[in-house]
Amino acid sequence: MSGSPSASGARLAVLLAALGLVVAVVAVGALFLGSARVPPGDVLAVLTGRVRGVDQVVVLSLRLPRILAALLAGGALAVAGAGFQALTRNPLAEPSVLGVSSGAAFGVIVAQVFGLGGGLVEAVGIAACAFAGALVAGVAVYAIASRGGGLPVHTLLLAGVIVGIFFSSAITVLISVLDFDRLGGVVHWLLGNLGPIAPASLAVFAALTVVGLWLVVGQARPLNLLALGEESAQQLGVDAERLKRRVFAGAALLTSAVVAFVGPIGFVGLIVPQVIRMLLGPDNRVVIPAAVLGGGAFLLLADTIARNVVAPAELSVGVITAFCGAPFFIYLLRARAPEAGL
Amino acid sequence: MIRLAAVLTLAGLLLPQAATALTVTDQTGRRVVLPGLPARIVSLVPSVTETVFTIGAQDRLVGVTDFCDYPPAARQKPSIGGMISPSLEGIVTLRPDLVVATPAGNRHETFDQLGRLKIPVYLVNPVSVQDVLDLIGRVGRLTDRAEAADRVAAALRERIQAVSARVAGRPRPRVLYVLWPDPLIVPARGALVSELITLAGGDSVTADGGQGYPRYSMEAALARNPEVILIASHDATGSPLVRSKWERFTQVPAVSAGRLHTVDGNLMHRYGPRIVDGLEVLARLIHPEAFDKAAVR
Numbered sequence: 049m050s051g052s053p054s055a056s057g058a059r060l061a062v063l064l065a066a067l068g069l070v071v072a073v074v075a076v077g078a079l080f081l082g083s084a085r086v087p088p089g090d091v092l093a094v095l096t097g098r099v100r101g102v103d104q105v106v107v108l109s110l111r112l113p114r115i116l117a118a119l120l121a122g123g124a125l126a127v128a129g130a131g132f133q134a135l136t137r138n139p140l141a142e143p144s145v146l147g148v149s150s151g152a153a154f155g156v157i158v159a160q161v162f163g164l165g166g167g168l169v170e171a172v173g174i175a176a177c178a179f180a181g182a183l184v185a186g187v188a189v190y191a192i193a194s195r196g197g198g199l200p201v202h203t204l205l206l207a208g209v210i211v212g213i214f215f216s217s218a219i220t221v222l223i224s225v226l227d228f229d230r231l232g233g234v235v236h237w238l239l240g241n242l243g244p245i246a247p248a249s250l251a252v253f254a255a256l257t258v259v260g261l262w263l264v265v266g267q268a269r270p271l272n273l274l275a276l277g278e279e280s281a282q283q284l285g286v287d288a289e290r291l292k293r294r295v296f297a298g299a300a301l302l303t304s305a306v307v308a309f310v311g312p313i314g315f316v317g318l319i320v321p322q323v324i325r326m327l328l329g330p331d332n333r334v335v336i337p338a339a340v341l342g343g344g345a346f347l348l349l350a351d352t353i354a355r356n357v358v359a360p361a362e363l364s365v366g367v368i369t370a371f372c373g374a375p376f377f378i379y380l381l382r383a384r385a386p387e388a389g390l
Numbered sequence: 391m392i393r394l395a396a397v398l399t400l401a402g403l404l405l406p407q408a409a410t411a412l413t414v415t416d417q418t419g420r421r422v423v424l425p426g427l428p429a430r431i432v433s434l435v436p437s438v439t440e441t442v443f444t445i446g447a448q449d450r451l452v453g454v455t456d457f458c459d460y461p462p463a464a465r466q467k468p469s470i471g472g473m474i475s476p477s478l479e480g481i482v483t484l485r486p487d488l489v490v491a492t493p494a495g496n497r498h499e500t501f502d503q504l505g506r507l508k509i510p511v512y513l514v515n516p517v518s519v520q521d522v523l524d525l526i527g528r529v530g531r532l533t534d535r536a537e538a539a540d541r542v543a544a545a546l547r548e549r550i551q552a553v554s555a556r557v558a559g560r561p562r563p564r565v566l567y568v569l570w571p572d573p574l575i576v577p578a579r580g581a582l583v584s585e586l587i588t589l590a591g592g593d594s595v596t597a598d599g600g601q602g603y604p605r606y607s608m609e610a611a612l613a614r615n616p617e618v619i620l621i622a623s624h625d626a627t628g629s630p631l632v633r634s635k636w637e638r639f640t641q642v643p644a645v646s647a648g649r650l651h652t653v654d655g656n657l658m659h660r661y662g663p664r665i666v667d668g669l670e671v672l673a674r675l676i677h678p679e680a681f682d683k684a685a686v687r
Contacts, residue, residue: 049459083607083609083610085516086613100641101641102613102641104614104641105639105642110609110612160454224472244608273508355607358600360596360598360601360606361604361605362605362606362607364605
């Protein structure tokens with residue numbers, strides 16, 4: 049938060065350009081790598097429209113939508129995490145810790161149980177149920193944790209964990225009561241499933257993510273002021289209640305979009321904003337935009353590993369985010385935390 | 391040696407019921423001691439329930455699971471709950487003299503608890519077509535319906551041979567079998583469905599991809615250019631919706647040739663007598679030319 053606005057603007061531009069380059073490199077790598085072993089020359093030929101056939105299906109219908117879905121989901125989760133963290137002024141807050149992911153997942157499973165048409169109707173319906181579940185969970189956490197206008201940190205985390213456990217149990221109840229054949233894929237979906245997403249679903253996913261990002265990213269400066277405390281923020285002209293509602297709705301929307309289309313992937317919302325803060329400082333005007341690109345690159349890298357490491361079988365992406373993310377996070381915590389003041 | 395024999399003889403004298411008891415070896419190689427031929431059987435395995443009905447031994451069946459839905463009459467039997475967490479109280483209340491269970495679907499805790507309650511547990515674990523036929527014979531001997539069971543097994547063998555004869559010598563189309571569409575789960579090495587596809591004259595493109603039923607890479611599956619795609623229907627996936635997800639891949643030979651079919655998963659995934667129905671369905675879809683009217687004549 050230091051330096052003149054233009055200098056920090058230039059620094060942010062350089063940073064985002066660098067992150068954009070990382071995203072591009074990972075995305076190109078992901079496009080060329082896969083268990084189908086399409087030779088690089090053929091991938092280029094497909095991209096220039098010179099090759100049809102199964103290679104075209106693999107590159108354009110399977111890998112490309114999956115890359116886009118991973119970038120969207122990673123960015124959405126990281127921004128949702130950064131948003132919840134700024135909102136609650138708590139570095140541990142993130143969609144799964146706050147129970148919001150579990151609420152959204154419960155909504156998705158209820159939608160699947162009742163079956164919702166197909167195609168676009170299904171995509172929108174599942175996303176709507178996920179959002180409803182996320183809102184119910186989030187509002188419940190707030191209602192439980194708020195005390196006389198304040199939001200004590202430990203109560204908030206406890207409330208989030210309890211609400212999360214409640215919805216996880218509700219999911220378990222549904223899975224136990226219902227025919228396994230009906231919900232056979234749920235176990236895999238609960239670990240995160242970046243499958244071959246259909247174009248209609250990808251479009252809905254992208255639209256919801258853009259709306260969610262718009263709700264949160266634009267509020268970076270007021271969120272910085274909120275970090276000084278609600279009263280100070282009010283004195284500096286921030287409508288704290290309105291800001292909290294807006295960021296909360298945005299973060300819940302991002303979480304529910306991810307849960308609806310690729311499943312509740314843990315860890316990204318926690319680790320990505322933390323890593324960015326450790327490396328670049330706590331300014332939300334840097335953290336939040338960097339989280340969009342950094343989260344996308346991290347999840348895409350994890351998914352590329354997940355679909356190649358045991359080919360032709362596949363792992364769940366959630367396994368890789370935790371397996372690779374946890375050691376890296378611990379390293380950063382030990383090496384950088386004293387400087388970052390954590 | 392002599393002393394050992396003496397001890398064994400003594401043990402035999404001290405345990406008079408051992409003389410009338412029936413000792414059998416179950417399908418997993420465990421020795422099971424029964425007081426006599428079981429008259430009150432609880433089946434924790436849907437395919438065993440089907441087998442019991444098929445050989446006409448249902449009078450001895452006093453309890454089934456919630457998943458035992460075939461034949462329809464099986465639903466009339468008292469249920470003891472699901473396969474993973476059956477009600478022990480429910481089982482005990484039925485006063486069974488034998489519980490048939492499987493390590494692939496039930497839990498070890500269940501067997502152990504039943505063992506402590508002195509209820510004999512007979513384990514079955516069919517993994518191949520031969521095992522399914524063997525299982526029919528075993529259920530027949532346990533229920534004093536050995537002849538009926540042998541007849542059923544012989545008839546199934548004949549039908550399997552008839553399919554083999556029809557598809558013999560024909561080129562083997564590459565088959566992609568979709569057990570679950572999203573995430574893609576397929577039959578691989580050692581899976582019964584892989585064996586059925588081979589018997590039906592097809593070449594499963596996922597047969598090398600790990601053990602049993604792994605989660606599989608969609609692009610690896612499609613890159614092998616399947617000529618026939620078979621999607622198992624479950625309640626939620628038999629709809630045209632799932633088909634439409636695949637129909638957009640028009641560059642895949644199976645899709646362009648219109649050889650994208652839905653098959654009844656209950657016929658293929660249960661290790662009971664109906665797998666032969668499943669085999670016949672597969673063979674007709676993989677080799678329709680072998681079953682048209684000209685070929686019948």
